Amino acid sequence: MPIINYAGKEIQFxxxxxxxxxxxxxxxxxxxxxxxxxxxxxxxISLATAADRTLFxxxxxxxxxxxxxxxxxxxxxxxxxxxIYNATRQLVLRNVDAIVFVADSQWDKMxxxxxxxRNLGENLEKQNLSLDDLPYVLQFNKRxxxxxxxxxxxxxxxxxRRKRVRSYESVASTGFNVFATLDYATQLLxxxxxxxxxxxxxxxxxxxxxxxx
Amino acid sequence: xxxxxxxxxxxxxxxxxxxxxxxxxxxxxxxxxxxGKIKIRLATILExxxxxxxxxxxxxxxxxxxxxxxxxxxxQLATGKIAVRAPTFRTGLPETARSAFDALxxxxxxxxxxxAIFSQxxxxxxxxxxxxxxxxxxxxxxxxxxxxxxxxxxxxxATGKPLAPPSKSVSQPEGSGVNVWTKxxxxxxxxxxxxxxxxxxxxxxxxxxxxxLPGLTSCQLNRDDGRKLARGARxxxxxxxxxAIVPNLFKTLDSHTQEMGLEPLETVTFTxxxxxxxxxxxxxxCLTVLHDNRPFRPGIREKIQAVVRHLxxxxxx
Numbered sequence: 001m002p003i004i005n006y007a008g009k010e011i012q013f014x015x016x017x018x019x020x021x022x023x024x025x026x027x028x029x030x031x032x033x034x035x036x037x038x039x040x041x042x043x044x045i046s047l048a049t050a051a052d053r054t055l056f057x058x059x060x061x062x063x064x065x066x067x068x069x070x071x072x073x074x075x076x077x078x079x080x081x082x083x084i085y086n087a088t089r090q091l092v093l094r095n096v097d098a099i100v101f102v103a104d105s106q107w108d109k110m111x112x113x114x115x116x117x118r119n120l121g122e123n124l125e126k127q128n129l130s131l132d133d134l135p136y137v138l139q140f141n142k143r144x145x146x147x148x149x150x151x152x153x154x155x156x157x158x159x160x161r162r163k164r165v166r167s168y169e170s171v172a173s174t175g176f177n178v179f180a181t182l183d184y185a186t187q188l189l190x191x192x193x194x195x196x197x198x199x200x201x202x203x204x205x206x207x208x209x210x211x212x213x
Numbered sequence: 214x215x216x217x218x219x220x221x222x223x224x225x226x227x228x229x230x231x232x233x234x235x236x237x238x239x240x241x242x243x244x245x246x247x248x249g250k251i252k253i254r255l256a257t258i259l260e261x262x263x264x265x266x267x268x269x270x271x272x273x274x275x276x277x278x279x280x281x282x283x284x285x286x287x288x289q290l291a292t293g294k295i296a297v298r299a300p301t302f303r304t305g306l307p308e309t310a311r312s313a314f315d316a317l318x319x320x321x322x323x324x325x326x327x328x329a330i331f332s333q334x335x336x337x338x339x340x341x342x343x344x345x346x347x348x349x350x351x352x353x354x355x356x357x358x359x360x361x362x363x364x365x366x367x368x369x370x371a372t373g374k375p376l377a378p379p380s381k382s383v384s385q386p387e388g389s390g391v392n393v394w395t396k397x398x399x400x401x402x403x404x405x406x407x408x409x410x411x412x413x414x415x416x417x418x419x420x421x422x423x424x425x426l427p428g429l430t431s432c433q434l435n436r437d438d439g440r441k442l443a444r445g446a447r448x449x450x451x452x453x454x455x456x457a458i459v460p461n462l463f464k465t466l467d468s469h470t471q472e473m474g475l476e477p478l479e480t481v482t483f484t485x486x487x488x489x490x491x492x493x494x495x496x497x498x499c500l501t502v503l504h505d506n507r508p509f510r511p512g513i514r515e516k517i518q519a520v521v522r523h524l525x526x527x528x529x530x
Contacts, residue, residue, distance in 0.1 A: 034456050035361050043458070062357055074357065107328040108261075110293030143373055147328065156339040157293055164341070164348045169373065176373035179361040186356040188349065 001095050012073045014095055018120050019102035020112035021081030024141040024172040031175045090123050098135040098189040100181055105140050105148035117158055135188030138167035139181045250280040251333040261326045269316045277310040296322035397527050404523045416443035427510050433501045460499040463492050493517055495525035
């Protein structure tokens, strides 16, 4: 749920990158951080182990004004993908506004992808949330690796819920479709916000982006 | 003894697996007993067999083909993992290959690589749930990330392959590139002399020369807005992190040292366990050097500083 500060005219949205271990969640954020102007983003805070495995989360704040009259902060988080860190994933998912599910396209990661998506659904349910009601997009990462599962199998495995969601094939290490994924998740999030807060931002559909505040 | 009893007993016909109960599967019409079999080379299965199962294969296995009923395979597709029980596995083997697997515990399951059977799946197997709602297609609005989407669409083709670098390549600064190096021949000559080389120089070649200096493990050159001019770090993730973090960190430190009444900051070294990272900043350029865990050899730091000063002058045109 977005945090709205009426006095300060600020809205805060939380986007969480979810997925199995080593699928590319942190790589997504590193790329996003490297490509955004320092004027519009904060430091990338990564709490990782010595082996570069995300221990708690990665956090990247992005400031913009896509909604007229309001300064908007997008807080991008990743979760640790390893099975043992479920308690941390539950904490990071609190008040989530949109989800990017990053799947590993390698053949031998399919079971982990399925399990991670199931885990996501389970953790959301604990907060009385459902993937069917949240802005959410799929990213099939590591498409540059030889001999990966074809997109139709990944769709079959992961895009089989009541509502079909958009998916992007990506190579997070080079940045291919990293921003496309994030942009679409943000669009869904903003549309949902508009539907639920019409009185707050009546003309947001003509909002201007960065650099034209 | 239990194994012997099992060996002597007539092999029972494997019962079809129970379909995996997930919400997704329930919505789809999967054939309960799909006709037909799939064929897999035994060698493919053995390659991906876990070690604890491989030790149960008692003999050299002939190159054979295993046949498995589709009714065993299809219900498991949605789990991302397929495995068949040992009796089913043995039944699918030709007679000549079965004895090698006599020691297999009948209770275990043999993993079947999905990639090996994927092309044999019947048409229509991977269909969408019949009552699935279509994808949302919201009216397009500008987001803080729309500009980067547009830029990235110029950098890659539809399959994600990087295209030939456009004029705003992330590896070259604006208005720079080859022209910068031909525009300042005198400066380039001085740089060649400094690096003791006759080689025609550009950013990557300068970094190659710097990498030869004793104690250095890798170098990376960025502009202060994070754009990479020449690569160097050991892996892409470290490279991206250095591009993003070091220039800003240096600026912050520089502003603090000036508040202390000191001269402008020239270099900074971070000692992190066995790694040392030094940053050299001049104008808009930031050279980051990873080196071994000792001070720079005499003259090395000064040499690197001089190179960065020359690069900054060349880059400024």
